[in-house]
Amino acid sequence: MRKRPLIILSTVAAATLLLAGCSGSADPEATGTPSPDAAQTSCLADLKSGAGSDAVTVDGTGAAAKVTVPEGTEMVAAERSVVVEGDGDEVLPGDLVSLRYQLVDATTNEVLSSSERGQDGVLAALLPQQQPQQIVDPTQSTVFTVAAECLPVGSSIVLTLPAAQEGMHASVLYVETIEHLPTTATGSDVDATEGMPAVELDDAGSPSITIPEGEAPAETEVATLKEGDGAVVASGDLVTVQYRGVKWSDGSEFDSSWSRDAAPAQFQTTSVVTGFKLALEGQKVGSQVVVVMPPKDGYGEGEINEADLVGESLVFVVDILATTPLEQPAQ
Template sequence: MRLRPLALLSTVAVSALLLTGCSDSAAPEPSSTDSTASGDVCEQVAKPGTVSDSVTVEGDFGAVSTAKFELGQDVTELQRTVVTEGDGAKIKEGAYVSYALSAFDVATGDRVGDVGYVSGELLPQQVLADPTLAQVIGCASVGSRLAAVFPGQEGGAGAQVYVVDVLDTVPLAAWGEDKPAAEGMPEVKLAKNGEPAVSIPDGDAPAELKVSVLKEGDGEPVADGDTTLLQYFGVNWADGKSFDSSWSRGEPISIPGNTYVPGFVQALEGQKAGSQVLVVIPPELGYGDQASEAIPANSTLVFVIDILATQHAPAAQ
């Protein structure tokens, strides 16, 4: 038996995704999301049921828990009950949420698995990007513990109880401590929402990779092979024009295994979540002599990268 789709990026799922190979784009299009969840998240929440109401939980919030309930109950639809109400802000439409869960088999009471309790094990997920997530976590307060019950196959086999801890929401821009840029680097100015604007200095582009931390975060550091949730703003050194930006799309991106161009990946490694990194990438660590409509051959690229979260590859967890 396995965990249900609430654990959208479990360690098992990420392990499989990493086998798909590298992307040839520094900033690929984000994958399309299911748009069936829309409107007020409070209207999408699954209703309590006899099974979810009967669940009692032992264990501290934010740690692996144990659930007790009557075994073998019939489950025909998704149920959600608030076990304990948190004192944080309520989850709003479009929020990216960090959560952890323990899962149990309804028929036997056996533990199916636990995920999200170890730092760097799960990426935050956008509530409205997945209908199941909206039904379970939507409208809950940060700090809440929830009991969710998933129906099984026809005849009831495979039904599961989830104990879900709503840990936090993640800002959509870097929140770390401001640091001065290294000498000779492009100038970065931020709008109120955190979106950057970049001014290229006079003179030739540097021949080597240059990295400058503009904000130093306090979160989990990025390791080799990680998958990060990030915002980026890309500029061509030659003309100072932006060729691509997650900000223009209105949402951060995450690419399994951080399969960006080498200079982009090197700028991420070792940086902590919450950091903003300015990187100048020479052609050989970017696209080299490959050309596209937006990026001429042998271009030196400039990126401002906000690292919002990281999920470690399974071997690093």
């Protein structure tokens, strides 16, 4: 199977979410689930609070939040309690939001995973739109959707996750949502680079690409179309992007996030073809770039084969929406 330009990551460590700082300390409230009408039309799970989620305490906010599960607390079902309800727009499945999180062992109170791996403890998260097969599985990124869905931005939430099987511990996911993120590049326009494909955007920001006359370049070339002012993408980062890919040979599209309900995609820069990696690393969030790559930096040299893009020079237009380091910086 060919190496695609993007791979959707489904682990907690790779999920992207951000969270607003709230003042003070609080115990979860027994109320705070979304209204019945909103849940019926938009929410994947519409989880209710219960004895398990209500027992969890949270002291502090942001990176300093201390999540504690009292000894003897039973967690037999997935439950959700709201610690603080925000005042922003409602978060819905499919949204791109920023957040912080902690995944805590419900027996030992050990922090198993957290967004502190990211810059300033903040992640950018694309909330999956599909129903999770197992709400109790903390390795699935859909648990973030179940935690944050149908609540205002700025909310902090605890979600109880019962043990998936005998011998394992239950866990608690604590999430703070910060803000909705844009789904198109927001940077300043940059003058077109001579010899590169021409790019035009429709009202939604979806690009159309016109291939110039002549042969494709022998080396990968990258040009900036919009210059962002966000964080710089580093090697190995988890990036969130919109993109469209076409063949240099005939301009036909072969892959595009815009053709999938304009849903942004997430992947690690080290999991894509070389030309796509070169287009991303060193760029700032908010930028839009166009990259032209020869077969050696795409899907390989050889006789052109439409099924796997071997032998094709490729063009991508990419909107860089967010980036998250996946490793802690060296101490």
